[in-house]
Amino acid sequence: MKVNYVTISREYGSGGREIGxxxxxxxxxxxxxxxxxxxxxxxxxxxxxxxxxxxxxxNARNWLExxxxxxxxxxxxxxxxxxxxxxxxxxxxxxxxPCVIVGRCADYILRDRTDVLNVFIHADYKYRRHRIxxxxxxxxxxxxxxxxxxxxxxxxxxxxxxxEWGKSQNYDLTLSSSALGLDQCVDLIYGVVEKGxxx
Amino acid sequence: MKVNYVTISREYGSGGREIGxxxxxxxxxxxxxxxxxxxxxxxxxxxxxxxxxxxxxxNARNWLExxxxxxxxxxxxxxxxxxxxxxxxxxxxxxxxPCVIVGRCADYILRDRTDVLNVFIHADYKYRRHRIxxxxxxxxxxxxxxxxxxxxxxxxxxxxxxxEWGKSQNYDLTLSSSALGLDQCVDLIYGVVEKGxxx
Numbered sequence: 001m002k003v004n005y006v007t008i009s010r011e012y013g014s015g016g017r018e019i020g021x022x023x024x025x026x027x028x029x030x031x032x033x034x035x036x037x038x039x040x041x042x043x044x045x046x047x048x049x050x051x052x053x054x055x056x057x058x059n060a061r062n063w064l065e066x067x068x069x070x071x072x073x074x075x076x077x078x079x080x081x082x083x084x085x086x087x088x089x090x091x092x093x094x095x096x097x098p099c100v101i102v103g104r105c106a107d108y109i110l111r112d113r114t115d116v117l118n119v120f121i122h123a124d125y126k127y128r129r130h131r132i133x134x135x136x137x138x139x140x141x142x143x144x145x146x147x148x149x150x151x152x153x154x155x156x157x158x159x160x161x162x163x164e165w166g167k168s169q170n171y172d173l174t175l176s177s178s179a180l181g182l183d184q185c186v187d188l189i190y191g192v193v194e195k196g197x198x199x
Numbered sequence: 200m201k202v203n204y205v206t207i208s209r210e211y212g213s214g215g216r217e218i219g220x221x222x223x224x225x226x227x228x229x230x231x232x233x234x235x236x237x238x239x240x241x242x243x244x245x246x247x248x249x250x251x252x253x254x255x256x257x258n259a260r261n262w263l264e265x266x267x268x269x270x271x272x273x274x275x276x277x278x279x280x281x282x283x284x285x286x287x288x289x290x291x292x293x294x295x296x297p298c299v300i301v302g303r304c305a306d307y308i309l310r311d312r313t314d315v316l317n318v319f320i321h322a323d324y325k326y327r328r329h330r331i332x333x334x335x336x337x338x339x340x341x342x343x344x345x346x347x348x349x350x351x352x353x354x355x356x357x358x359x360x361x362x363e364w365g366k367s368q369n370y371d372l373t374l375s376s377s378a379l380g381l382d383q384c385v386d387l388i389y390g391v392v393e394k395g396x397x398x
Contacts, residue, residue: 011368117378120367122367122368166366166367166368167365167366167367168319168321168365168366168367168370168373169210169321169365169375171367171373171375172374172375172378172379173372173373173374173375173379174367174370174372174373175371175372176368176370176371176372178397178398179316179371179396179397179398180371180372180391180396180397181396181397184391184394184397187390188387188390188391191386191387191390192379192383192387195383197378197379197380198377198378198379198380198383199377199378
């Protein structure tokens with residue numbers, strides 16, 4: 001089976017986004033990441049910053065707080081509404097043709113397709129700390145966020161998919177970017193896309 | 200860093216053993232699987248069949264039963280004694296030079312080395328059921344065992360390593376043999392061994 005779509009889930013600071021971008025350049029297809037945020041913001045009327053954070057960490061709250069969260073006119077919480085709209089955006093983008101999608105539970109959203117290669121990128125703590133503090137050098141990226149963001153992604157993924165984020169059985173391929181290096185990760189995924197899947 | 204050793208952990212029926220064997224042939228290095236069982240049986244005096252099963256599923260029992268398990272003259276349960284001896288056998292085999300090791304928590308036993316590539320092979324249920332019922336055609340391999348054996352492996356791995364079996368972050372590379380096919384799995388691992396690691 002030909003691979004038309006690659007989804008890349010990733011630990012914070014593992015370089016998953018960079019891998020997705022390099023892979024898409026090598027394959028000559030688009031990589032969707034911030035486009036999903038922009039389009040979802042446009043569709044929902046939410047601010048891009050809200051979509052960026054809530055779109056992946058929507059439900060990283062305790063169940064009690066969640067039970068009392070506000071409902072909009074669709075009878076949904078704002079987070080569920082955001083999830084539904086973000087899902088629509090992803091499905092619309094997929095209609096345009098082959099692409100790479102970073103994050104946003106795209107692996108789950110596209111689970112009924114057989115032409116999707118699902119990848120998870122992780123890295124050891126030292127490597128991720130180095131990337132976020134020395135490479136990004138952005139006050140938005142701090143060591144504290146290393147733990148927080150992944151915890152939230154994990155919770156959000158579980159909430160909407162009932163699957164476990166980062167569990168190898170949910171992906172076709174998982175790679176340690178700290179062990180393999182970013183370029184080798186790109187090459188390995190590229191190789192699988194070229195060769196195809198057996199399912 | 201050059202890769203001198205490859206450990207392959209695997210779901211039952213995923214073809215991990217076959218991948219290990221083919222990889223070792225391609226690399227021209229030995230693949231240890233039953234050799235570990237034979238040598239451990241020799242060292243402990245236990246029957247090979249006992250070592251084969253208990254060496255990977257030693258502690259798949261409830262803690263209460265375990266608390267009252269018999270102790271031998273070393274002050275250990277037979278399972279702990281087997282674990283210690285099996286560990287010795289693996290460390291001795293590693294001294295002989297580069298190799299592929301299938302199962303037996305070898306990834307954990309060799310965790311302090313940086314020249315080890317740790318791989319986990321899994322596959323979807325349908326593929327594994329097909330392999331064990333249609334390919335092995337062995338009354339020893341039944342569908343019931345599909346669930347049982349992995350549960351036991353998981354428990355045993357957790358007991359001795361305090362890590363989670365099959366969790367992607369514990370491996371450099373995890374592969375779905377049902378999605379990628381056995382030959383592509385062999386090629387991907389071979390490629391990483393040839394290219395080396397960045398740690």
